[in-house]
Amino acid sequence: MRRRIVAVAAGVLLALTGVAAPATAAGHGPWVASWATAAQEAATEFGPNWSVEGFERQSLRQVVRASAGGLVTRVRLTNVYGTKPLRVAKATIARTAEGAAVRPDSVRPLTFGHRRSVEIPVGEETSSDLTVFRVAPLERVTITLYLAEATGPATMHLAANTTSYRAAGDHVADADGAAFTETSQSWYLLAGLDVAGQASRGSGVVTFGDSITDGAGATFGEYDRYPDDLAEALTPRPVLNTGIGGNRVLNDARCAGERAAARFERDVLDQPRAGTVIVLEGINDIGMPELPGEFPCVGQRPVVTAEQLIAGHRQLIRMAKADGMKIIGATMLPYQGTFYYSERGEAVRDAVNAWIRTSGEYDAVADFDRITADPAHPDALLPAYDSGDKLHPSDAGYAVMATEAAKAVRSLR
Template sequence: MTTSNLTKSLRLTTVAVVSAAVLTALPSGAAVAAEQGHGGAWRGAWATSVQQPAAPFAPNWSTDGFSDHTVRQVVRVTTGGTKARIELSNRYGTTPLKITGATVARTAEGGAVQAGSARQLSFGGARSVTVPAGGTIFSDGVPFTVEALESVTVTLYLAEQTGPATFHHFAGATSYRAKGDHRSDDSGSAFTETSTSWYYLSGVEVSGGQAPRRNGIVTFGDSITDGVGGTNDADNRYPDELAERLAAAGKPRSVLNHGIGGNQVTNDWEWAGEKAVARFKKDVLTERGVGTVVLLEGINDFGGSTFPSGGTPEVSVDELIQGHRSLIRQAHAKGIKVIGATLTPVKGSFYDTPAIEAKRDAFNAWVRTSGAYDAVVDFDRAVADPADPDRILPAYDSGDHLHPGDAGYKAMAEALDIDAL
């Protein structure tokens, strides 16, 4: 949840389209070869959850989409490798999406990339691809050595009218747009438009560089996992800080952020994504190499009904608990460990009502004592003001009394027991 002030030319054959698009749908036995990269299996290095086009707080590019535009997006990977590929999503598109071309490069300043670093991406051997409405595709892998915590720039050229775009609203990072084909530019000078959302790009995977192990981590939740309230382009979300802790300990691991601002466990919300119990299998269970998920979500379930317009049905503590139990069952069925997290303080925010606070306290007591999870992290106590435990410590507060700022997100990451992960 957030406040109102936060405010891809080669023609591809049908066979090539299908071969690229069905990678994630192959039976597990047949998928092994498809999922192998140079030096080992593919594993997630960066990810985000996609949403349907919307502009609830301020204009963005999702509602109109693109036509003869180049879009450049910067992401920081959490684990390294010697080969890379990207994932593109047209999950919420109503028409096929034509990607005329795409590159991956090493990030320089702003919309620029390091000279000579851009690698042209292919899809089933072709430079362009059409993603069916509702579909997701991977590019072919390309030799591209990258280290943990290194930023990479993915550039998409969209020559044809796309229609409204599948995207991720609160990126907390700057994306760049230029008119015409600038996919191979080193300079960022043509990229005169900016946005703080990601478009179509839903993942970066790597292979090689280390023995593949099922030790990846997904952080799953709402805006507090998404990093709302942190500094743009600083990579200070709590999952980023966790990735930094792991790297500093000499044990870099994949940390994939599947938070969506405003998301709920039990209700769909048009501008804030599908409810967690439905999107979990699409966003988490499709990720390769994941062994643990950190689950922090529920405050919007309690508060969504308080919105003066466009609110969602009221949710009881028991209904939220049942939602969490569903997520735990889904994870355990795939052999994934679940770390449950307490909900952080809301005193002084627009969610500050006696009824919501009573629900938050009751749900947190269940998280701490139920034994439903494999482990628990107490984010509530990690960021609370000791003198007023229902309120975020001022030094940790972004200013809206709901979302932590950079220091608060660091405190959350430090609250996680690395051994438990």
């Protein structure tokens, strides 16, 4: 059963159009998640960001790229890891221009229960009212929040792979970006962008995993992560990226997210009209025990067996199928030569990959290991597909992963 998002009916009376909206999203059919990200606890150990200090009397301007289009939109905000109620004084949505600028004729206020402001309890998410704001597939959209009161530590997503902007004072309605003089490479307080009113081909696809799904190693700002390429291949079908760098199947980490099963409901099952999930997880469970030194924010780093990892994958399969979702298993990529490689870990990776390929427990398989491996050295990435650290793919590597993932998704039809 999918968790009810707090507070906001989709159907509202739209003063802008004078059209009364019935409960089925103004007659536009059910909401579809067009963009989403995975929530993370405030932390700075894995990279500088604004999450720990939070925001006060500041405007936060953030850019996201929709995967599916629609005639109307709503924005989902999150206070899942907040330490106090989150008060958003004002919010707008607009079409992205250059940098922090937006198209002047496109700025629309967001409301929450017909009010400009909203308070989100600790541990909760909320969504805005329906807004008449047409979005095209693969269009960039800018969301601006004014946070008048101190937020405390802010729920975030560390690796946005795009630039976010901050300004002192209330600048939610500004078209130019002059006031937004500070930048960050993370997202804050955003959970998703939903659309309705325009048919998409099939239900949404959620890509779920670690830093490889999150897009580490991809060219910054160019939308070259494998989920980005997959969205282009499947357009106008929605594709969502809920990868978290450092994430694991079996253990939580303050700076790398809760373990896979603990966050699976929020990051996968709760996504509106998502019907398929691609799971790429396990390499951090295998590799992190080999890291030298202390990493308090990573938490426990036990040595794991193939049997333990397979049991973790089986839990995700059970959760997806109980919710009526199709689930695709992705084999773990080669990692020989990386900072936490070991022969022990390689044996575990091989065993889990063999189970993913042959067990038949996943509905389909995306064999990322096979397509990215160097034929001359099968335990290592093909050099053309290596971003440079022997672990994360290059743009070219992500492109072939997207092709393999698209094939697996289409096989489920």
